[in-house]
């Protein structure tokens with residue numbers, strides 16, 4: 605019975621160790637690969653963000669679920685370095701009101717329409733590249749002539765197909781865990797590069 609319901613209880617603990625080591629290897633290799641392959645685009649993106657901040661621009665970040673916590677981390681990394689940034693996923697009252705009253709697909713686009721403008725930067729995070737509210741946010745940001753940055757995985761989804769971000773980073777993995785880990789590596793490096801160049 606236990607074996608049927610909880611097969612992991614019967615597994616040799618060494619299997620779990622091997623599996624952990626394998627995941628660590630996957631994670632490290634993927635993070636090394638994205639940094640190697642995306643070094644040029646990351647530097648170009650850092651230059652664009654540094655120029656935006658020097659010109660008085662602000663950064664708006666957004667994403668769903670795990671990517672909403674990443675959006676908060678990105679905003680905090682910049683704000684903590686004295687560069688103005690805010691996560692549009694952080695205001696629960698506003699996100700739930702817009703989602704409930706208008707539609708979940710507008711929760712980021714509406715905020716960008718109210719707060720953003722030319723010279724600002726929009727940074728979208730998604731693992732699938734296909735979340736409707738994230739894509740609507742990027743479309744609105746582009747219509748406002750903001751600089752657009754997109755992080756995706758899983759082939760990039762519609763974010764990549766329709767090239768909805770000027771600076772686009774697609775992590776080559778279909779694992780949500782590995783994608784989020786690699787995206788975190790990329791945005792931490794981005795924040796370091798920008799803070800060095802923005803002053």
Ligand SMILES: O=C(CO)[C@@H](O)[C@H](O)[C@H](O)[C@H](O)COP(=O)(O)O
Nearest residue numbers: 668669670671730731732733735780
């Ligand atoms: O992966 C996690 C948590 O790590 C989930 O919460 C995940 O973020 C949510 O399912 C999101 O709704 C997925 O959206 P997206 O990444 O495809 O844009």
